Amino acid sequence: MGLAFFGDTIMRKFPFLFGALVAMAVLAFSVSPALAEGTGYSPAQWRDFFWRAINFVVFVGLLFFLLRKPVGAFFRGRRDNIARTIEYLETQTKNLEEQNEVMRRQLSELTSEREAILAQYERDGARERDRIVAEAQKTADLIIQRTEAAMAQELVVARRALATETGELAVKLATELIANNIQPEDQSRLNHEFMERVIRLPARH
Amino acid sequence: MRGVLAKRYAQALFSIGLDDQAHEAYGQELAGFWASLKAAGQIGQVLSSQAYPKEVRSQALEAILAQAKLARVVGDFLRLLLLKGRFGFLEAIVQAYQKLLDDKNGLIRGTVTTAGPLDDSQLAALKSALGAYIGRRVEVTVKSDPAIIGGVVAQLGDLVLDGSLRAKLNRLGRLLGTT
Structure with missing residues (x-):
């Protein structure tokens, strides 16, 4: 019964194969010595060949019949699996693209933020630089002022010291000169001048 | 005290x-x-x-x-x-x-310092001039000090009248020192 079902199925689903089988069977039964003459093979060899060929075809058909569903199911499953994988990968790709977009946006924002921070730093740096420069300038001005004041003071002191020294020297020379040359009549004249001055003074009482 | x-x-x-x-x-x-x-x-x-x-x-x-x-x-x-x-x-x-x-007697005592000798007439004139200035009789002790070079220094109590050349030269020195 199975064989009949198998033959029926082959005859319905694979008419070409069935036709080939029948043709080869007919050829196997009809190989005659005259047909085989001049080929170099005997009729028995030709029949053996045809039977082997029928056997091979039947074997192939059996394999196809038996393995068709599981192999098909395997490949279908594999195809579905691959499709799912592709779908998963597409989803992942999409997610990653979205993430990539987000990160790119964030990166862009970071870039702008970084630029803002850098700009702020630059502004702060410029302000700090200006402050330091102004402070240094102020300090330098102060130092210059103090130095100038100190120089002026030193100049005054030196000038005063020089004048004092000059005065002392002049007085010393004058003293020596007068002391060496003063005469009694000079003394008398000086005494008289003193008395004249006292006389000219307004009375104290 | x-x-x-x-x-x-x-x-x-x-x-x-x-x-x-x-x-x-x-x-x-x-x-x-x-x-x-x-x-x-x-x-x-x-x-x-x-x-x-x-x-x-x-x-x-x-x-x-x-x-x-x-x-x-x-x-x-x-x-x-x-x-x-x-x-x-x-x-x-x-x-x-x-x-x-x-x-009480209207007298003031003092010292007169000169570089050279002072004769009696000069001393009397000086005492008279000082007395007229201070309004009292003046009695002075005369001292000689060559350091004053010339002129007279009279000291009567707290009053000092310095007419010496030394003082004049010192004033000149101070004047030169301040210019």
């Missing part, structure tokens, strides 16, 4: 002298006693020193007073000084008394 106390003691004796109309005599006796004591040397130190017993100093003073024949008031004054332990102030008291006496 010493000057203030000396002045008070002198003032006290001078007041009594005025009452007795003997302030000139008391002044002369006090000054003479001090001059004698100073000339005697060690005895003055004995009377002034607290190291000697008061009795010893008192006996010594009495012995001197017996020889000196001073007015009773002056003798009592000296005894009081010894009693109060102020005998060491005697020199300052004499000077203070002399000042009181000079003030």
Whole structure:
């Protein structure tokens, strides 16, 4: 019964194969010595060949019949699996693209933020630089002022010291000169001048 | 402190002298006693020193007073000084008394310093000029000091009139030093 079902199925689903089988069977039964003459093979060899060929075809058909569903199911499953994988990968790709977009946006924002921070730093740096420069300038001005004041003071002191020294020297020379040359009549004249001055003074009482 | 106390003691004796109309005599006796004591040397130190017993100093003073024949008031004054332990102030008291006496007599004493000699006529003229200026009779001690180079320096009490060449040169030096 199975064989009949198998033959029926082959005859319905694979008419070409069935036709080939029948043709080869007919050829196997009809190989005659005259047909085989001049080929170099005997009729028995030709029949053996045809039977082997029928056997091979039947074997192939059996394999196809038996393995068709599981192999098909395997490949279908594999195809579905691959499709799912592709779908998963597409989803992942999409997610990653979205993430990539987000990160790119964030990166862009970071870039702008970084630029803002850098700009702020630059502004702060410029302000700090200006402050330091102004402070240094102020300090330098102060130092210059103090130095100038100190120089002026030193100049005054030196000038005063020089004048004092000059005065002392002049007085010393004058003293020596007068002391060496003063005469009694000079003394008398000086005494008289003193008395004249006292006389000219307004009375104290 | 010493000057203030000396002045008070002198003032006290001078007041009594005025009452007795003997302030000139008391002044002369006090000054003479001090001059004698100073000339005697060690005895003055004995009377002034607290190291000697008061009795010893008192006996010594009495012995001197017996020889000196001073007015009773002056003798009592000296005894009081010894009693109060102020005998060491005697020199300052004499000077203070002399000042009181000079003030009373319209006299001021001072010093005139010159570089060269001052003859009598010049001295008289100078005293006259100073007296006219200060309004009192002037008695001066004349000193010679070549350091003043020339001119006169007169000191009358707290008043100093410096007409010396040294002062003029010093003023000139200060003037040159400030220019």
